[in-house]
Amino acid sequence: MNMTSKAVHPPTVLTEWLAAGDRGAELLADSVVIDRPWWSDQLAEHGLPGALIGDTISRTQLFGLAEAALASPEGAINLLWNTIAFCHGRRWNENKRRMVAVATDRQRIGGLLQEAAQAGREDPAVAFDLLKPDRGSQEIDRLGPTGFTWFLYFAGAGAPRHPSQVLDGKIARTVRRAGWKRFSATNWNSQDYAAYTELVSRWRVECGADRNDVIVRGLYSVSPPADADYPWQAWQRETWQSDNWVNGPLAADDLRQIHHWMALIADAYPMSTAAADFARIGPIISKALDGDLGASPRVRPPRETYVDEDSYRYDSRYRAG
Template sequence: MTPKDLEPPTVLTEWLAAGDRTAEVLADSVVVDRPWWSDQLGEHGLPGELIGDTISRTQLFGLAEAALSSPDDAINLLWNTIAFCHGRRWNENKRRMVAVKTDRRRIGELLQEAAQASREDPAVAFDLLKPDRGSQEIDRLGPTGFTWFLYFAGAGAPEHPSQVLDGKIARTVRRAGWKRFSTSNWNAQDYAAYAELVSRWRVDCGADRNDVIVRGLYSVSPPADADYPWQTWQRETWTSDNWVNGPLSADDLRQIHHWMALIADAYPMSTAAADFARIGPIISKAVGGDLGATPRVRPARGRYPDEESYAYDTRYRAG
């Protein structure tokens, strides 16, 4: 199933109906360690100052316009965004500061450009901070972090296209039917398709804001080891007590199918071939028939045209 075919999951619509989700999102605030940030930014000679000892979403929205106008203000939005995400935890923030200090002018301009692009073209904004053929531009700041920056660069516009993306949100999207959507490794095209999906679900659900949809996707996310609907083949085929339940991705299933097909093709009379004849169709059903490239598999009990027939000698039959 493609993103354009996906309907909002029932758990999301139920979550939206259970409260004033817009008010909840806009009321978000986080207590931060402002003295630590002041000391570290001064020590590294970097621009920026935290808004206060508590930072709210609406305060961060207020920094957006300046971030679009100045590289140093874009860096300031980044620090406040990271502090909002981490609260009183420092995590890898010293390494992030070192990365920015090492190439401050270029990174400041890059953040400013990404902030500008975030309002019109999520793919361009994403690609600026994580090019398709490279790692992220700022050390220790991957998509889970910088999509928050792109989000706040929208100044709180209800239909701002560049929204937050992390593993929990991605798991909800996968469970809704987008089986090939990664839970961690995204490129600019993935992000653009995700942004379109969020905007469409906002309309379909009658929500006021894109970030309300994102908050819902995060809130209803299944556990990391959840038994996804497309993994029902496990329950159908493996019942032994020592069977370990996945989770297996759709790509894992395709790889299993590929290697089982190779073994069955090479040894058509083996127990592995018999297992493949039974399990192969179930895997195919689990991934919607999308198995990718499959090795040559001979028909059951058949042989290739260039293969000589084999006459079974009854002399070797067990007495």
């Protein structure tokens, strides 16, 4: 069922995570060790403004850079570098390319970042659109939504109800698993982002949380595996603890269809290797489905012995060949 964001409610796994600790205190205690000398050298080499807060950057320190980001392009660029450093820790990733992109058009990009920081406090869609005007492009090379939504988040100065929140693939998977299947797993536009931020604010109220970012941290923390949207993942989640569990990339309807066609082939060619396989696999499928196989084309029980079958029986050596 493809629900809209307004029809989706917080998943149980999220509410259980929220109840398991003081999530707000944990979030505000976050800090990350960074490679400050590398950043200092690279910013100087590219002639860029900005200075890293220290060898360790905390979430609350980044909130402290927000007002400067709203006040000037240089302050916005400084918040950007500190945000990226916080997200990457001691990893450099593609930060040189980001620096080159900013240095090449510093005045314009600094102004965009400042404007986005200002807009993000009131209108997440406008802020998003400034940095990624459509699904296929972004204003700063190698800085897509996963990166710049962190910037928009820190530009909120830690306000508990700040609307512009972090969005990445792991968070999106949790949202999709909660029932909002039309929400993209990776490719978002400004309307998607606005709907997502509204959902986060609504879930904060429904869960009784104090902060929007606590909800976001929970969505990230309880995220399912990257392939969780595939049918076989749903099948495993629903059945793996059952006594009749069968592993495989298959849903219940898939198993019924396989059983149907295997039974049809086995009935038509009772002395074939397919019939031998059906004799082994058919009962397993039936057990996994608690006997609910749907309509079956078989006119004989699987692997009924025929008068002349013994002389034609295939053994494992022939099947292996």
